[in-house]
Amino acid sequence: MVKPTRVTNDIRRLRFAHNEMTQAELADRTGVTRQTIIAIEQGRYSPSLEMAFQIARVFGVTLDEVFQYPAQERETP
Amino acid sequence: MGSEERSAWIMLVVSLTAYAIYVAIVVGQAGKAPLEEAPYVAAMLWTTGAAIVGSILLNIIGSMVMREGAGKKDQRDREIYRFGESIGQSFLVIGGVAALLMSMAELPYFWIANAVYLAFFLSAALASVAKIVAYRRGLPAW
Numbered sequence: 552m553v554k555p556t557r558v559t560n561d562i563r564r565l566r567f568a569h570n571e572m573t574q575a576e577l578a579d580r581t582g583v584t585r586q587t588i589i590a591i592e593q594g595r596y597s598p599s600l601e602m603a604f605q606i607a608r609v610f611g612v613t614l615d616e617v618f619q620y621p622a623q624e625r626e627t628p
Numbered sequence: 629m630g631s632e633e634r635s636a637w638i639m640l641v642v643s644l645t646a647y648a649i650y651v652a653i654v655v656g657q658a659g660k661a662p663l664e665e666a667p668y669v670a671a672m673l674w675t676t677g678a679a680i681v682g683s684i685l686l687n688i689i690g691s692m693v694m695r696e697g698a699g700k701k702d703q704r705d706r707e708i709y710r711f712g713e714s715i716g717q718s719f720l721v722i723g724g725v726a727a728l729l730m731s732m733a734e735l736p737y738f739w740i741a742n743a744v745y746l747a748f749f750l751s752a753a754l755a756s757v758a759k760i761v762a763y764r765r766g767l768p769a770w
Contacts, residue, residue, distance in 0.1 A: 584700055587705075594766075599703060
């Protein structure tokens, strides 16, 4: 069964904060297709660690400023 | 829609069309006689050849009409391709085992050939469906 990823991201907000960067431009700068950027933004695809670093580097921020991995209830102490 | 997702749609449409035409021809030729006596070899070869040529032509036309991302493939495309092919290949194995058992049982060639052909069709169609679902809803979390 297909499950949505738990990884969330702020790519959309960061794109707008960077001169309203388009999905196509971000895709070009990270070497992926625009459809992959759309899928990541919508939480339908978890990028590899390397792709995640490349996206963070485009925005000049750290990885956890782009991607978050919220803890589940039972994981919290 | 990216070029790889478009290819999956083309493969699904082509495989469904080719198999439907094949079944219609063989059933039509059988008439009221037993199905296993119907001539099937020419229809099988022609629909297989037409499906290969048709998918190549449609992919070329598709990349000319929808130029965005033509030929571009990334990590997600490769993951989805592997996921779809792993599902498709399982049907090839099932078809191979079915053909082996049917040969041992000395069933008519008609049924053995058609079991393998059905497996080819299911492999192509279900691999395409799996890829399309993965593109639309995401890859399953393992």
